[in-house]
Structure formats: C-alpha cells, structure tokens
Amino acid sequence: xxxxxxxxxxxxxxxxxxxxxxxxxxxxxxxxxxxxxxxxxxxxxxxxxxxxxxxxxxxxxxxxxxxxxxxxxxxxxxxxxxxxxxxxxxxxxxxxxxxxxxxxxxxxxxxxxxxx
Amino acid sequence: xxxxxxxxxxxxxxxxxxxxxxxxxxxxxxxxxxxxxxxxxxxxxxxxxxxxxxxxxxxxxxxxxxxxxxxxxxxxxxxxxxxxxxxxxxxxxxxxxxxxxxxxxxxxxxxxx
Numbered sequence: 001x002x003x004x005x006x007x008x009x010x011x012x013x014x015x016x017x018x019x020x021x022x023x024x025x026x027x028x029x030x031x032x033x034x035x036x037x038x039x040x041x042x043x044x045x046x047x048x049x050x051x052x053x054x055x056x057x058x059x060x061x062x063x064x065x066x067x068x069x070x071x072x073x074x075x076x077x078x079x080x081x082x083x084x085x086x087x088x089x090x091x092x093x094x095x096x097x098x099x100x101x102x103x104x105x106x107x108x109x110x111x112x113x114x115x116x
Numbered sequence: 117x118x119x120x121x122x123x124x125x126x127x128x129x130x131x132x133x134x135x136x137x138x139x140x141x142x143x144x145x146x147x148x149x150x151x152x153x154x155x156x157x158x159x160x161x162x163x164x165x166x167x168x169x170x171x172x173x174x175x176x177x178x179x180x181x182x183x184x185x186x187x188x189x190x191x192x193x194x195x196x197x198x199x200x201x202x203x204x205x206x207x208x209x210x211x212x213x214x215x216x217x218x219x220x221x222x223x224x225x226x227x228x229x
Contacts, residue, residue: 107159
C-alpha cells in the first residue's frame with residue numbers, strides 16, 4: 001500500500017458526461033500528479049499540483065481540468081467524455097515539488113473509467 | 117483485470133532463475149531513472165532508482181544497470197519468484213528540470229512455477 005488513495009475504483013458513464021476523480025496523497029506529501037494509462041498510449045503525464053498550485057502540465061486535454069485543495073487532496077475533472085477517454089487514471093504524490101532526484105512519486109491504485 | 121496494454125513484450129522465466137528486463141530511453145538529458153512494477157489491477161509500485169552519475173545500484177534481489185553511452189537501462193531480478201510476475205516500467209526524468217516522469221512502454225514478466 002503506497003498510502004495514496006483514489007476514489008472511485010471504477011466508474012462507468014456515457015459519452016458527453018462529466019466525472020470527477022478524487023485523490024488523497026500520502027501524509028505529508030505536497031505534490032499530486034495525474035497520469036492516464038490507456039492500452040495504446042501507456043502511462044502519460046497529465047498535470048501536477050504542488051501545495052495547491054499548478055506546477056506542470058503534460059498531455060492534458062482542454063476538456064480535462066484538475067485542482068488541489070487546501071487539505072492537499074486533488075480532483076481531476078473530465079468533461080464531454082468520449083469513448084477514447086476510457087482508461088485507467090492514476091494519481092501519484094511526492095513530498096515536494098518534483099525537481100529533486102529523491103522526490104519519488106508513489107502511485108495510488110487508480111480509477112478505471114469506462115465511457116460507453 | 118488487466119491494467120495495461122495487451123501488446124507488451126513478454127519475458128517468461130522459470131521460478132528461481134534470474135530475470136533481466138531492458139529499457140531504452142530517448143532523452144539524453146535525462147539524469148534520473150526509476151523502475152516501477154505494476155501488478156494487475158494495481159498502480160505502479162516503486163522498485164529502485166538510479167542517478168546518471170552511477171552505472172549500477174543494488175537493492176534487495178534487484179540491480180539496476182545504466183549505460184548512458186547507448187541510453188540503456190536494465191533491471192535484474194535475482195531468484196525470480198511467482199510474486200514478481202507483473203509489468204515492469206522504466207521511467208526517466210531530468211532530475212533538476214522536468215517534474216513529470218516519462219514512462220517506457222513496459223515489459224510483462226511471467227514467472228513459471
């Protein structure tokens with residue numbers, strides 16, 4: 001158990017809908033990262049928040065957004081869902097901002113999103 | 117259920133044998149590398165890391181080798197056990213630059229009892 005929690009574990013929804021995925025980082029970690037894992041793209045970095053502020057952006061679609069709250073949990077919002085958004089979404093956390101070598105990212109169990 | 121793609125290279129080994137999983141990385145500026153293990157239905161689990169100023173690092177039953185000349189990374193698992201069956205990913209980042217990890221495509225390790 002990495003100490004990172006994600007809810008829900010599974011989510012099934014229809015095209016055009018909007019969903020929210022939630023992540024609680026390890027105790028004491030300030031950074032949260034979101035990754036998408038699909039069958040054809042592997043693990044892709046989406047976005048990072050550090051202590052409530054956006055720090056880095058990867059291949060995140062405009063239909064997707066995220067935020068980190070004062071208690072450091074994070075939510076990933078996916079809207080206007082398409083079939084191709086079906087994937088596993090992982091959250092990871094690290095103690096600091098991610099630049100340091102030793103700032104290891106620890107992953108949660110993921111949320112499996114299925115868009116029908 | 118399956119957590120990763122179906123078209124991964126697969127390494128099949130006998131229980132007790134040593135396993136070697138290889139990874140080629142692309143960014144010559146990457147100077148920090150990590151191996152993750154992902155079991156079915158779970159998130160990636162940190163195994164071992166190495167900085168580019170090293171060419172070898174050992175952990176418990178695992179050794180990572182780094183060859184910067186050919187941009188190649190390998191993970192050696194000694195005395196492979198059935199519990200080692202999983203998908204293994206290498207990840208790279210520029211240690212003092214980008215914050216995000218760039219993951220390789222993964223290798224599935226199957227341990228035969």
